[in-house]
Every structure is written in C-alpha cells, then in structure tokens.
Amino acid sequence: MTHITEHDPVLSRVYVFISYAHEDREIALTLQAVLQDVNKSRVECFVDVRNIEGGTEFEAVIAEHLGQAHWFIGIFTGEHSEYCGFEVGMFRQMKKANLGRDNGGRLVCLYDTEEAPSLFRNYQNYRANEPDRAGLTEQQKNDFYKNSGISNFLDSFCRFSELRSPDPRNPEEYRDFLVEKAKAVTKAFRDARGNDVQAETILLPRLEIKIERLPQPQASLDKIPDDAVLTGRNDVFSIFSLQLPDGKECIQWSTLCEHIQQTQGVMLPWLRRIEQDICNAAQSRRIAGPEITLQGEDRKIYRPILARHKLFQNGSRKFYILFIETLPRQFLGRHHTSTLLAGLVLASRFRFAYFEEWDRFRVSKFGGSLSDREFCDNCTQLRYDLERMEHEAAEFGMLDQHELVAAFGEENRAIAESFLRVWRQAKLGLLTGMPAACETNQPFDRQAATKAVVSFFETMRPENRRFIKLALETYHHEITQQLRAEEARAGLDCAASA
Numbered sequence: 001m002t003h004i005t006e007h008d009p010v011l012s013r014v015y016v017f018i019s020y021a022h023e024d025r026e027i028a029l030t031l032q033a034v035l036q037d038v039n040k041s042r043v044e045c046f047v048d049v050r051n052i053e054g055g056t057e058f059e060a061v062i063a064e065h066l067g068q069a070h071w072f073i074g075i076f077t078g079e080h081s082e083y084c085g086f087e088v089g090m091f092r093q094m095k096k097a098n099l100g101r102d103n104g105g106r107l108v109c110l111y112d113t114e115e116a117p118s119l120f121r122n123y124q125n126y127r128a129n130e131p132d133r134a135g136l137t138e139q140q141k142n143d144f145y146k147n148s149g150i151s152n153f154l155d156s157f158c159r160f161s162e163l164r165s166p167d168p169r170n171p172e173e174y175r176d177f178l179v180e181k182a183k184a185v186t187k188a189f190r191d192a193r194g195n196d197v198q199a200e201t202i203l204l205p206r207l208e209i210k211i212e213r214l215p216q217p218q219a220s221l222d223k224i225p226d227d228a229v230l231t232g233r234n235d236v237f238s239i240f241s242l243q244l245p246d247g248k249e250c251i252q253w254s255t256l257c258e259h260i261q262q263t264q265g266v267m268l269p270w271l272r273r274i275e276q277d278i279c280n281a282a283q284s285r286r287i288a289g290p291e292i293t294l295q296g297e298d299r300k301i302y303r304p305i306l307a308r309h310k311l312f313q314n315g316s317r318k319f320y321i322l323f324i325e326t327l328p329r330q331f332l333g334r335h336h337t338s339t340l341l342a343g344l345v346l347a348s349r350f351r352f353a354y355f356e357e358w359d360r361f362r363v364s365k366f367g368g369s370l371s372d373r374e375f376c377d378n379c380t381q382l383r384y385d386l387e388r389m390e391h392e393a394a395e396f397g398m399l400d401q402h403e404l405v406a407a408f409g410e411e412n413r414a415i416a417e418s419f420l421r422v423w424r425q426a427k428l429g430l431l432t433g434m435p436a437a438c439e440t441n442q443p444f445d446r447q448a449a450t451k452a453v454v455s456f457f458e459t460m461r462p463e464n465r466r467f468i469k470l471a472l473e474t475y476h477h478e479i480t481q482q483l484r485a486e487e488a489r490a491g492l493d494c495a496a497s498a
Contacts, residue, residue: 011161016045017069019087021079023192028075029084029187031110032180034154034469039163066091069105071157074120076111077192077486085119095401106160108153112189126153128189142179197487203417205236205302205323209253209278213315221282221317224275226254236323269383270304277306278319293326293391301326326395339407342396344471350389351464354457366453372446379434379449386427408474415470423462430456 016035020028032045046065061087064081066072072091074218076086085134088107094107109120116125126149131141145151155178158164197381211224231250235245258270270292277287293303308320353363363369365378398404404416479482 009161011042011070012436013042013044013164014039014070014135014161015065015068016043016071016073016484017065017087017091018045018047018073018075019075019084020047020075021077021084024075024077025081025108025196026133027077027185027188027192031073031075031185034184036156037181038154042163056463063090067094072107074104074109074117075364076109076113076120077189078116079396080117080119088119093414097339106156110150110153112193124153124156126150128186130186130190145182145186146175146180147183148186154178154181154185170181178244182416202233204234205322206233207321208230208233208234209280209319209321212318212320221279224253224278225250228315228462239294239298239323241297253334268294269380269387272380274304274306274321275386276481278309281306281309281315281319288365294387294388295391299394301395326391327446335483336407337475339396339398339403340471340475340478342393343398343404343407344468344475345391346389346396346398347468347471350460351468355461355464358461360456362454362457366450371443375449376444381451382453383431383434386430390419390427407462411491412470412474415466419463427461429459432461 016032018028018031028047030049035045036043046069048062066087069091072088074080074088091105091107106124107120108124108126109116109127110128111117111120112128116127128150129148131144136144158174158178164174164177209224210229211221211233212227214221229250230253232244235418237251238255240260241263242251242256257271259269273292280287289307293301296302302325304322305322305324306319307322310318312318365382366375370378401417404420405413408416430452433455434449
C-alpha cells in the first residue's frame, strides 16, 4: 500500500483531485467542502463539475490538475467514472516521473459497497458505513464514527503536511471535528443511495435484447445477430407459446426465430419490423412508422413497441421491447349487432383495397414492369397490411369461430367455418410463397412469389364475396326486425295516447 506519514513535506498548498461518477456528484461536492474545512487557506480541491468551464478541452484540464494533485480520491458506489482508470494511471505515472518512485502522492478510494473496487485494490481504501444497530445512544453513535473508515481517512488527511493537528491541550475538539465531518461524508453516501432501485415491478410483458459489441467498432447493425441474448420479463415468452426450462429466462435470437418458423411456418411480420426498428435505432435513424400487432398464444392482440435503447461503453447494446395488449373492440350497441357490422365493415374494406380494381392493383403492385426492389417492398407491405387486418378482426371477435357462428346463426355455420379455414390456409400459402430473402436484397424466385400473391387473392375473392353477401343479408334482416319492432311499439304508444 502507498502510505506516507512520516516524511510528508510541509506544503504551502495541498491540491486534491476528486474522481467520481456522475451519479455521485453530491458526494464529491460534500467531500470537497469537508476537505476545505480542514484548512481553508491551504486546501484546494478539483471537482470537474465546478472546475471545467463550458467549451474547454477537458482532457487537458484533467491532466493539468492531476499533475498538481498531492491526493487522488476516488468515490465509488458501484460504478466508476468513465475516466477513472485513465485518471488513476495518469496520476501514478506523473508522480513516479516527478519523484522517481511510485508513492509521490496519496491515492485512496472512499466506497460504500461490500468490497473496494478492484481498480483501487492495491491502495488505501476507506469504507463509508453506518451503525448497523438501531437504538444507539448519541455517544455510542459518536464512538462508532470516531473509529469508522471515513474518520480514519480524515485523520490521515488532517495530518498530511500538518494541515490540521490535534491540540494536545484539547484533543476532544479534534476528535469532535473528525466525527462531525465523518457523519457529513457518510450521510452524503447514504443520500446518494436514495436514487438506487430498491424494487422493480414490471407491469407489461417485456423482452430485453442484448447485442454484444460488433467485431468491428464502425460496423453498422443491419440484422440482429443470431447469438443476441433475449431476456424475458413478466412471462413474455408465453405469448409465443415458448416454454423455457425451469430457472432459465434467457434464449438466443436464433432460438426465437427458429421456434416461430416451426410453429407458424413463416417468419412473422412483427418480428421483422422489430428487427428493422432495432437496426434503425442502433444507427440513430427513425424507427418504422406504421404500428404492427401480433396475436399471442392466449389469443390476445399485442402491439410490440421498441421503447428503449442503451449503448454501453464497451460497445454492447440493449434494446427493450414492450408488448402492449390491445383492448377488445366493439361497435356501440348489442354485441350481436356489433359483430355483424364489424364483419361487414372489415370484409368490405378488404374488397375495396384489393378487388374493386383488381386488374389495376395487380399490375401496379406486382406487375412485371416493377423492379425487384419495388416488388419486394410491395410484398413486405402486403404482409403488414394483412397482419393488421387480421388482428383488427381478432379484436372485434371475427376470428373466433363461436362468436362468428353466434352472430350469423347456426344455419350459416358452414359458411362461417369455411371462411375462417380458407383464410388461414390461403394466408399460410401466401407467406410461405414470399421468401424471407425478399427483404434482404438476396436473389429470390419472383415467379413463385407472384404466383403465391395471385393464388391468395384468387382463393379469397369468392370467399370474400360470399361472406359480404351473408353479412349484408344477416345485418339487413337484424336491423329490419329491430325497426319493425320499434315501429310497432310506436304505433301502440300513439293508439294509447289517443
């Protein structure tokens, strides 16, 4: 350990360099005030928040003050300052170069963790701790602080270069000074802990995706690496029908993708949209605009949102995805009538979007005159649009077979069941026919992709036509009955009043 006591030179001024993390700013300022109280005319402390002016080249200022410093004091509550290692190394080298030995200055650490940080392991360290028993008298508390690590540090500092020496005639005064200042520094450590997280409750399903530093620092992130680590919070993996072994809460990105590929047969649009948002966020670009949803194993509809992005000093990144459950929707009025109206609206919207001008839509979106890039973009957008339509239908209860049969009547069960069965089969064929390479600028079978698109719409066109006719007839019948009943009641009311 570096410990100078007997041969300290008597200096006119003693310079102190205080190193701390941003979160420990108040501790640093309290320590500065305490050390200057030891000897106001001779102690000068460097605390960067007060000593570096805006626009200054801070590394040059730090080096200048390290060169002057007789003491280097590090503050540690769990995180080092970004430049702490640099500052420690420079301080040691400067003192060794100036004095020809490695103890030309005092290097200490004040900390409140269970152990001193490894960076200061070979130096003097003083722990800021408080009495661990309640109900102590004031005298017992004072006795504790008199023998505490912070008090020992202050005593060492006071005796350095005769900054403050105890008066042999009144030693209690010196002891009371150490106790008072030790309490102040310890309280600053305690107050800094006030912002530490004591407990955290995660209210929404959350997926944390950690990507380690890329092999080349300047490399851009264009896809999530297969070995990216996914940590699930609040049972998020159950949304994907993924059961992790007991005690395990992490999987790799490739595992999730493979699971969804196996269970769904295709890579789902929401997964690609999240990957796209993460890559954009990593490169400080705007994330994708239109929202996208997914249907969980519990049949609920979730909206995945990239809510947070952390970039760490070592180059690794962490992304936080929230899965927000959307509320079931219903038009105002009776549930039965609302379901009919929702079916009519959604089926009509599908017809308006694709079948009213099918020939123009087919040529403009998937015709042979389009470039491969334009064709791919339109395929991707079709995926998003169909997924959004399906989830909107699910929110209205239209994808629930029991709800649909109850709305259209038992006599129409076959049509309702056929529509749902054909929709699922046709959609799976479409998504399977549009390969994932379509979104990665890789070669793809355009003829097969075109055939998949045309086949999907040719399959769904008669189903859509039949569903709309049924919805119109059933809704018309339902509303007509309600209106006739109202008119009958109004007639009775008029007769009664007459």
